[in-house]
Every structure is written in C-alpha cells, then in structure tokens.
Amino acid sequence: MRPAVNGALPRSRSYDARRRQEAAEESRKRVLAQSRELFLAKGYGRTTVAAIAHAAGVSKESVYKAFGGKPGLVKAIYEQSMLGAGSTPAQDRSDRVQTTVTDPSELMEQFGRFVAEVSPLGSPVYLLIRDAAANGDPDMAALLRDVDDERYQRMLHNARQVLARGFLRPDLTEEEVADVMFMSTSAELYETLVLKRGWSAERYGRLLARTLAANLLPDS
Structure with a gap:
C-alpha cells in the first residue's frame, strides 16, 4: 500500500x-x-x-x-415517489413557485402541474398502503396515519405561504385552505378519475387547478 x-x-x-x-x-x-x-x-x-x-x-x-x-421498503418507495420526476424534489420546486409567481391563477395552474407529475408516482403506492391497512396490517395502518399527517402538514405549509402573499379569499383560514388542498390532492380522487375513469394525468391536473382556483381565489 x-x-x-x-x-x-x-x-x-x-x-x-x-x-x-x-x-x-x-x-x-x-x-x-x-x-x-x-x-x-x-x-x-x-x-x-x-x-x-x-x-x-x-x-x-x-x-x-x-x-x-417490507414496511421500510414501502415507506422508502412512497417517499421516493413524492420527490416527483424532476432532478429537483417537487416540494422544493413548489416552494420556489409559491414565492416567485406573481399571478394567482398561474399559481393554481402550477399546483395542478405538480399534482399531475407526482400523483402517478405517489398515488398507487398510497393506495397500496391504504389497502394493506384495511386488510389489518398494523405496520401499514401506522404508515397510513403517518403519510396522511405528513401530507396534511405539507398542505398547511402551502396554505400559509400562499395566504401570506395575499392571493386567496380573505375570509379563508389557513386550515380551510389546507383542507381544500388536502382533498384535491387525495389519492382517492386520482383513483376515481385516472385509474377508474381513464383520465390522463394532465387532464386530472387541469381539473385540480380549476378546483383550487374556484374554491380559493377571490371572484374576479
């Protein structure tokens, strides 16, 4: 040597x-x-x-x-899925958009694009966790609670950032905004429209953008 x-x-x-x-x-x-x-x-x-x-x-x-x-493997592939398809994690790109985009409608469209990117990766894994939990697996039941809580905390983070910029209806609380985002990004909605009804991810993302705009933005 x-x-x-x-x-x-x-x-x-x-x-x-x-x-x-x-x-x-x-x-x-x-x-x-x-x-x-x-x-x-x-x-x-x-x-x-x-x-x-x-x-x-x-x-x-x-x-x-x-x-x-197995529980650690499922958690790892779920976390990997939530990074999205880009070289930079989807959450980092979303944070950057939330602080730089100046048009509220464009921000809702960007949210829809992020959902269209991440959902085909993350939703099938979430549904795997949900189904295993429903079949009585305690590890998957615990993981389901964890991923639901993490997703809600992320939506609460988004809500606070966007509210702070004055983009949203003034009568909305951060919890109400987070609830709308949490509902709109659910794997169950992806399952219904994309997996069962055959929508493309892009069409699904556009619907999400319109849903967020209709429920969160002030009337023009």
Whole structure:
C-alpha cells in the first residue's frame, strides 16, 4: 500500500470508497425499483423480501439491513415517489413557485402541474398502503396515519405561504385552505378519475387547478 502524502489518504483508497458508495446507491435504486414493481403487481401481502432481493440481484440480508423489511421498503418507495420526476424534489420546486409567481391563477395552474407529475408516482403506492391497512396490517395502518399527517402538514405549509402573499379569499383560514388542498390532492380522487375513469394525468391536473382556483381565489 502506498503511504499517505502530507497526511492525505492515497488516491486509490478515496477512489475505492467512492466506487463503494456508487455501488451501494445503484443497489438501493434497484431494490426500490423492484420493490415498487412487485408491490404494485402482487400487493403488499403476497410480496416477499426474498422475491425483491432476488429480482434486484442482492441478498435478502442486505435488504433487511438497509430498509428493515417490507414496511421500510414501502415507506422508502412512497417517499421516493413524492420527490416527483424532476432532478429537483417537487416540494422544493413548489416552494420556489409559491414565492416567485406573481399571478394567482398561474399559481393554481402550477399546483395542478405538480399534482399531475407526482400523483402517478405517489398515488398507487398510497393506495397500496391504504389497502394493506384495511386488510389489518398494523405496520401499514401506522404508515397510513403517518403519510396522511405528513401530507396534511405539507398542505398547511402551502396554505400559509400562499395566504401570506395575499392571493386567496380573505375570509379563508389557513386550515380551510389546507383542507381544500388536502382533498384535491387525495389519492382517492386520482383513483376515481385516472385509474377508474381513464383520465390522463394532465387532464386530472387541469381539473385540480380549476378546483383550487374556484374554491380559493377571490371572484374576479
């Protein structure tokens, strides 16, 4: 082994560490991708950690170590879904829009676009959690409560930001605004219109934008 120069680690050691990190990240991506595919195809109860590990080309033990089992995997793919499809997390982009857009109607349209982007990723996983909870799984029941609470807190955050800019009807409280947003972004609505009625995500997003505008913006 080459000695350190001026107290620095040899370049080969740094390179090896980076390669290990990259390999671990690639493994994590494969596990999450296979988890999503298998959970959504077979359901929560019929999907095993062993099947996910085999499909991802990793050991079952490594999956347990990284995610703690099936509940951790479902939580991870849900959180991944909520990042959206862009290189920057959807919530960060939404925050930026809320503080920079100057036209209230355009802001509602932007909200609709974010919902159209995130819902096809997140709603099927939410519905997986809901159905597993309804079938009596206590871990999924706890996760369902957590994701509902997190989504409501996010809507409350949005409500406070937009109200502070003076865009919305003055008679609305932040809780009322958050409730409208919470209802409008529900996976159940996505399930009804997109999964059952065959709407496109884009059409769904446009409806959401009109719904938010009609219920939150002052009459023009």
